[in-house]
Amino acid sequence: MSAAVTLRPEAKKKAAMSRASKDSVIDVQHLVKVYGGRGQEEIKAVNDVSFSVGEGEFFGFLGPNGAGKTTVIRIITTLLAKTSGSVHVAGLDVERDGLDIRRMIGYTGQSIGVDGELTGRENLWLIGRLYHMPNSLVDERVEELLEVLQLKDAADRRAYTYSGGMRRRLDLGAGLVHHPRVLFLDEPTTGLDPQTRAAVWEYLRRLHREEKMTIFLTTQYMEEADQLCQRIAIIDLGKIVAEGSPAELKAAIGADIITVRITRDEAFEQSRNRALEIARTVSGVSRASIFDEGVSAYTADGGATLLEVLRRLDAEKVPVHQVALAHPTLDEVFLQHTGRQMRVEEVKPMSRSFGRRRR
């Protein structure tokens, strides 16, 4: 799947002339988006964001709600106008060449935009035809997708009768009908049960592996970014605070984390402060901090340091409830870069206008 196949001649020329680097499919430089203005309060949703995504890469934007993830993805997919900066997809400019960009990308938004009154098959067929695919090819492709997404049995039922997971899969399918070169997914598993989430992950991995598709995903789930993405940018308050592969990001904050949970008694606060002091003085501990249940310490050599920490705590009679040694997760990465725990809002309610219209 090369650029030469997907671009029309004039688009190819534009691509060649573009300043964007040749091997990156998505190239974002100094992107700024300001909402409001004209009398309203100005909100800087995206504040000087730069990154690029290579051909065939699985790239993730990780951040809490309101970090600016959706704004960025909507600007790249031509759904939203930027305030300033430059955004190129396959060398094409989002403002000048919107139509050409839209032809080669697939997009699955945060709200599930399937039409409840149409059947699953009709939803996919409609999207395929909108991409100017000939009828016979659309039919073939729709059958294929219904099979893969396990919607075959429900294909002729109207989509409002579908479960949340089925709608999500159908919505994902709608972004894939035309074999996009780059797939954009805005929080594709938010609101899904763990089982469906795992199935979606598996399918995305296959798309990436077997079709060599470039995938750009936003998520507020650490685990999702960790499981799927080759490279992650952590975004918070409209700025990228860290970027790299999950392993690199985790390695950057130290190899291991020792977590000591203190027994909950009257002297808890006191014990915890004592434990923090001790942890800080143990050699090999690079950084230690308290959390609601106890103390965590970062170290390069978990095994040896853990023993020393325990020995000291025991000597000082600090009541230890539980001890754990773990490799850092992206949670810790986020915490380190933002100074805040990442809150994840649980299952969002479905858009209220989904399915049968009630007026």
Added chain:
Amino acid sequence: MVTDVGHAQRVIIGTRDEESSGGVLTEVGLVTWRSLVKLTRTPVLLFFSLFMPLIWLVMFSQTFGTVFSSATSGGLPGGPAATPLPYDYVAVLLPGITVMTAIQSASQSGFGMVADLESGFMDKFFVAPIRRSSVLAGKLLADGLRMAAQAGIILGIAAILTLFGWRIPFATGVMGAVLIMLLAAAFGVAAAAFGVAFSGLSNTVALRTKNTESTMMVSFSLTFPLLFLSTAMLPKALLPAWVQSFSTVNPVSYMADAARALILTGFDWAAIGNAFVAIAAFGIVLNGLAIMAFRAQGK
């Protein structure tokens, strides 16, 4: 799962180039198809958008029919003949009811637009490689077809009423009915463009949700003044002077006058011409707004 992606893409791209002329029609057709399929699958909605106007047609013409015939027992004020009119009030009211139905459907179209924006479905259209004007045109075309069909049903029911002794002349027969359907559709599409413009103007979800309610408020509070401050309910000669002057700038009047002439007297080409000019003027302004709203959508 995919056998030959490259091949599929070559086919897609190749088709795109060959289709460059028919492309827009396909786009518009698909959007229209979607709206119409949706409509046929929610027959309740269709039923209710006809139910109210028909109730009006029957009840209003009964209640006010006697007042109308006594007011016009000597002919219309300023009219030539001092003889009773050869038709019932229902024949005067009929055009007004077709306008009313078109306006109601137009506001429903606005709600549909808001719902599509909220559900994220509109993003599917916006992210597809089609022109935004195709989305708007397809939607409005579906609205127009629906409004023409509704006007046809109302005229058909009125025709059945004549079998029971209601005096509706239908001076221009089927051809006139088709023209009325066309007028109703044109007027309704212009009004629907207003609905789209109004509901699409803001770009944040919170504002949009607020707009669902305000769209409803605006459409309800505009429908009645538009109808009553026009010649849709009564001929101009029977209206108070200030309403008469307002009615001359109300596009509803031109639409009602042309349709009424088609039912009562015959092909009044001047009135029909005026109606289309009024609708076109009204439509250009409102469609311009709708296109601006669509362009700005999400920006």
